[in-house]
Amino acid sequence: MEMLTNPKKFAGVLGVILLLWFLVGAILFPAFKTAEVSLTDHGEISLIHYRTFLTNQANIIPLANSIILGLLTVAICGIIGTALAFFVHYFAFPAKRIVDKLLLMPLILPGIVVVFAFVQLYGESGLITESIEWLFKLENEPYTFSGLQGILFVHAYTQYVYFYISVSIAIRHIDYSVLESARNLGASKTQIFTSVILPFISPALISSALITFISGIGSFTAPSIIGGGYRVLTTQILFSKANNYMEVAATQVIILTCISLFLFSIFRLYEKKAVFTSSVKGVALQAVTIKSPLVRFLMLSTAGITIITILLPVFAILLLSFVKSETLMVNVFPQEFTNENYLDIFTRSRKFAPFLNSIIMAFIASLLGLFIAIPSSYLLVKTQIKFKWFIEILVMLPWAMPASAIAINIINAYNTPNIFSCNSALVGTFILLPLGYFVRSLPLIVKTTSISFQNLNETFIEASKSLGASQLRTFISIILPMISPGLLAGFLLVFVRSMGEYTISVFLYTPSNKPVSLAVVNGIFEYDIGLAMAYGTLLIVITSILSFMISKFTTATYR
Numbered sequence: 001m002e003m004l005t006n007p008k009k010f011a012g013v014l015g016v017i018l019l020l021w022f023l024v025g026a027i028l029f030p031a032f033k034t035a036e037v038s039l040t041d042h043g044e045i046s047l048i049h050y051r052t053f054l055t056n057q058a059n060i061i062p063l064a065n066s067i068i069l070g071l072l073t074v075a076i077c078g079i080i081g082t083a084l085a086f087f088v089h090y091f092a093f094p095a096k097r098i099v100d101k102l103l104l105m106p107l108i109l110p111g112i113v114v115v116f117a118f119v120q121l122y123g124e125s126g127l128i129t130e131s132i133e134w135l136f137k138l139e140n141e142p143y144t145f146s147g148l149q150g151i152l153f154v155h156a157y158t159q160y161v162y163f164y165i166s167v168s169i170a171i172r173h174i175d176y177s178v179l180e181s182a183r184n185l186g187a188s189k190t191q192i193f194t195s196v197i198l199p200f201i202s203p204a205l206i207s208s209a210l211i212t213f214i215s216g217i218g219s220f221t222a223p224s225i226i227g228g229g230y231r232v233l234t235t236q237i238l239f240s241k242a243n244n245y246m247e248v249a250a251t252q253v254i255i256l257t258c259i260s261l262f263l264f265s266i267f268r269l270y271e272k273k274a275v276f277t278s279s280v281k282g283v284a285l286q287a288v289t290i291k292s293p294l295v296r297f298l299m300l301s302t303a304g305i306t307i308i309t310i311l312l313p314v315f316a317i318l319l320l321s322f323v324k325s326e327t328l329m330v331n332v333f334p335q336e337f338t339n340e341n342y343l344d345i346f347t348r349s350r351k352f353a354p355f356l357n358s359i360i361m362a363f364i365a366s367l368l369g370l371f372i373a374i375p376s377s378y379l380l381v382k383t384q385i386k387f388k389w390f391i392e393i394l395v396m397l398p399w400a401m402p403a404s405a406i407a408i409n410i411i412n413a414y415n416t417p418n419i420f421s422c423n424s425a426l427v428g429t430f431i432l433l434p435l436g437y438f439v440r441s442l443p444l445i446v447k448t449t450s451i452s453f454q455n456l457n458e459t460f461i462e463a464s465k466s467l468g469a470s471q472l473r474t475f476i477s478i479i480l481p482m483i484s485p486g487l488l489a490g491f492l493l494v495f496v497r498s499m500g501e502y503t504i505s506v507f508l509y510t511p512s513n514k515p516v517s518l519a520v521v522n523g524i525f526e527y528d529i530g531l532a533m534a535y536g537t538l539l540i541v542i543t544s545i546l547s548f549m550i551s552k553f554t555t556a557t558y559r
Contacts, residue, residue: 016385019375023394025420026439031257031397031408037412038250041455049251059236063255066217066233069148073155073216074209080156081163082205087303089171092287093296093330102307104165105314106158108543110500111221112517113536115154116524117313119145119226119319120533122153127139127333128315157310162212166204174200176286191355210267213369214260218402220503225521234404234503240409241507250412253405264400317540321533328529341534351531355517355538361513362498365437369445369494370487372438376446398442406439407507433515437498444488444497452486500539 041048053059087093088100106114119126122145129141136142144151174197182192220234227235233256239248290296294363323334323342345351376395379388398406414426426432441461461477509518523532 015157015375016379018380019372020391020394021420022372023376023391025413026435027397027442029418029420030406030413031401033412034250034253034405034409038254040247043112049247050255053248053255054252059252062231062233062236065148065230066256067259069151069155069219069230069232070112070213070216072152073159073219074212076152076156076213077160078163078205078209081208082167082201083096084303084306085164085167085171087299089168090288091299092289093300093303099303099307100168102310104161105310106161108496108547109158109314110502110517110539110543112225112520113317113500113539114158114313114503115222115225116532117156117317118150118154118317118519119524119538120529121312128312130333133450146226150226150228151219151222151230151533154226155216155219158315159212159215162204162215163208166208167201170204173367207267208261214263214400214402217256217259218404220402220404220506224506228521234402237404237408238507239508241411241448246408246412249408250419253408257401257405259457260400260402260405304515314540317533317536320529321537323530323533323558325528325530328527338530341530342538344531345534345538351519354514354516355535357513358499358516361437361515362435362495364431364434365441365498366445366491366494368434368438369441370449370491372442373445373449373490374487377449379455380446381450382456395446396443398439403440403501403503404507407436407504410436410439410508428510430513433505433510433513434498435492436504436508437501440501440504441494441497445494448490448493449483449486452483455486456482489550492550496543496546496550499542 038049039045039047084103088096088103111311120126122143123129124141124145126145129143129145132138132142133140144150163290178196179192182196189462217232218234219232220238222236223232224238225228233252237249237252237256240246240252290299319334320328322337322339324336324338324340327335373395376391378394379385380392401409410432411427414421414432417423417425426435456479457543460482462476500517502521505515505517509515516539520532520535523535524531
């Protein structure tokens with residue numbers, strides 16, 4: 001009765017119920033439907049699909065390959081990302097800020113475009129491969145850019161940033177006075193590293209390793225394009241779905257998700273315990289000058305090669321986007337250049353449609369993400385409701401789910417009418433793909449908007465209320481301007497992530513909403529490489545501009 005007589009309280013409760021209804025319908029219900037499908041055989045509850053999976057060598061091999069791929073990805077990315085973080089933030093050298101920005105570039109490059117750029121560079125007839133053959137007069141290609149080694153090369157390029165970002169933050173928080181104290185007490189460089197630096201950065205290393213492992217075992221783009229005979233579970237899921245073996249696909253998804261959730265739970269527990277603190281405070285880390293000319297030369301040379309390796313795919317994409325595709329079938333190296341590929345995209349509706357579809361769907365996903373993230377972040381940060389732990393689990397759950405699992409969950413949930421789809425079957429409709437984009441990016445936008453609410457100054461809000469302003473006026477005049485940088489950053493983050501998304505797309509797209517990532521793939525397999533790279537260049541330009549805007553908004557949010 002009290003709630004009915006209090007309109008504000010009633011509206012608040014109703015809002016929470018609607019939020020939970022949407023989160024359960026978009027995340028939890030699809031996961032349960034996939035579990036139900038995996039446990040059903042001819043309409044009855046059964047474990048036969050799991051028994052078949054676990055007793056069949058053809059299924060065990062992709063599972064083992066996925067785990068091996070995840071572990072090797074962690075090892076390679078850990079070495080590269082940690083070494084680069086120390087090089088940039090621990091040692092003194094020219095142009096540190098420029099190098100730091102360049103090392104973050106893989107974050108803004110769409111994965112599908114990177115894979116094909118690498119194929120054009122390092123594939124059997126790639127520019128680098130052919131150059132090496134010509135330079136050293138080799139009769140055969142010097143390496144094979146496929147299988148496990150090819151996948152790991154792509155992972156090393158795209159995923160070292162997890163370690164680089166985390167370890168860089170940890171290094172910047174190291175107190176220089178602690179290092180000086182250890183040095184004055186007679187500790188050697190090795191002892192300082194093992195007893196001071198390593199314990200301090202270990203939380204960053206462990207959290208990065210877990211995130212990288214989850215990303216590695218859930219990888220789909222590289223294994224599907226250049227995996228060759230190296231089969232992993234994500235590609236097997238698509239094979240099962242394509243052949244309409246949905247019970248098998250559901251079983252594979254549940255097994256892959258359980259592995260990810262187990263590791264993600266460990267990460268969350270460790271994250272809550274790990275704190276970046278030191279016993280002495282106040283002295284910022286001073287960059288160490290490398291005195292040995294030889295060591296300095298070797299380090300700068302290694303860094304230079306790394307930067308060239310990072311920039312090379314971008315230059316290759318840009319270069320090939322101006323090439324006539326038919327000339328690449330005759331000549332390995334570009335002979336003729338043209339702007340026809342770009343003109344085709346913007347003057348032919350059939351070729352512009354995928355680009356427009358991606359913009360529309362990314363906008364829908366971003367808007368939906370903002371609509372859900374604002375109340376979710378507010379409840380998590382600014383309230384003490386008893387079940388906010390449940391909301392946090394719902395919004396963070398997609399972080400632990402591989403993209404292929406999210407797609408299969410959505411298919412299983414919305415292939416028949418239900419209460420969460422307004423009694424309609426959504427499979428085969430336009431909205432299903434932006435819904436998948438939204439679910440995958442929800443944890444990121446919630447994290448971003450939560451920071452905005454954490455930085456919200458309550459003094460201004462109380463002052464507004466004390467001056468007689470209504471809640472609506474206070475929200476519009478005080479709260480919204482303060483949190484808007486974070487909201488815009490979160491919106492653009494989802495947009496950037498969705499524009500070039502491939503894994504969700506390949507599972508959920510229809511002819512009416514084919515995205516630009518699928519257009520890139522079609523262009524490559526139809527030998528229209530120039531057009532595919534033009535799509536890729538446009539994606540890079542858009543994501544670069546939006547990423548710059550995100551950095552500006554994020555800086556404003558932290559202030």
